[in-house]
Amino acid sequence: xxxxxxxxxxxxxxxxxxxxxxCKPISGHDYLFWYRQTMMRGLELLIYFNxxxxxxxxxxxxxxxxxxxxxxxxxxxxIQPSEPRDSAVYFCASSKLSASEKLFFGSGxxxxxx
Amino acid sequence: GDSVTQMEGPVTLSEEACLTINCTYTATGxxxxxxxxxxxxxxxxxxxxxxxxxxxxxxxxxxATYRKETTSFHLEKGSVQVSDSAVYFCALSPNTGxxxxxxxxxxxxxxx
Numbered sequence: 001x002x003x004x005x006x007x008x009x010x011x012x013x014x015x016x017x018x019x020x021x022x023c024k025p026i027s028g029h030d031y032l033f034w035y036r037q038t039m040m041r042g043l044e045l046l047i048y049f050n051x052x053x054x055x056x057x058x059x060x061x062x063x064x065x066x067x068x069x070x071x072x073x074x075x076x077x078x079i080q081p082s083e084p085r086d087s088a089v090y091f092c093a094s095s096k097l098s099a100s101e102k103l104f105f106g107s108g109x110x111x112x113x114x
Numbered sequence: 115g116d117s118v119t120q121m122e123g124p125v126t127l128s129e130e131a132c133l134t135i136n137c138t139y140t141a142t143g144x145x146x147x148x149x150x151x152x153x154x155x156x157x158x159x160x161x162x163x164x165x166x167x168x169x170x171x172x173x174x175x176x177x178a179t180y181r182k183e184t185t186s187f188h189l190e191k192g193s194v195q196v197s198d199s200a201v202y203f204c205a206l207s208p209n210t211g212x213x214x215x216x217x218x219x220x221x222x223x224x225x226x
Contacts, residue, residue: 004157033214042216042217042218042219043158043203043216043218043219045213045214048213056213091157091158093157093158102148102160102163103150103158103160103214104159105157105158105159106157107155107156107157108156108157
């Protein structure tokens with residue numbers, strides 16, 4: 001298996017623009033997580049899905065952030081409108097069976113909002 | 115609530131030195147404990163795990179023992195290599211739920 005695949009690897013955009021980050025989890029994994037990593041706040045869980053259903057979105061910073069998982073092999077994280085403080089590395093991770101199992105992380109999307 | 119506290123970095127060591135990165139946790143019940151490693155430009159990957167008290171996780175020369183009496187899961191390695199330079203994250207997953215709680219990460223640099 002190719003592992004968790006995220007795209008793009010790098011995204012540079014201007015404040016106010018819409019940004020869409022994409023993730024393909026490992027086939028057969030039931031859980032998908034979106035994390036944000038910054039120097040100041042470390043690794044923060046934004047939202048996670050179980051069988052394509054959002055379970056906990058309490059970590060989503062505000063209404064500008066939204067996430068979807070239309071099927072078992074694809075998820076998006078959208079920021080609209082983007083702001084400079086959204087600049088971070090965004091990771092997608094997936095796991096099989098439950099979150100107490102091993103998490104497999106993608107390589108991340110480095111987002112810079114100018 | 116459940117949380118993980120790990121040693122602040124950065125840590126710089128010479129090759130073949132001993133490494134300890136401290137990690138303590140707060141949790142109800144009996145969580146699973148993990149160490150993840152992040153190499154530059156990559157996502158996190160599992161280094162080792164332990165699922166119950168007194169279990170020892172080990173991988174690539176790294177070890178950590180689940181100590182319930184001190185609520186700790188310290189990462190150790192007897193002789194570090196330059197290739198061990200990375201950021202190390204301690205993490206906890208409660209057995210009642212589907213969450214991971216990560217520490218803030220400890221950056222390790224090993225110099226030849």
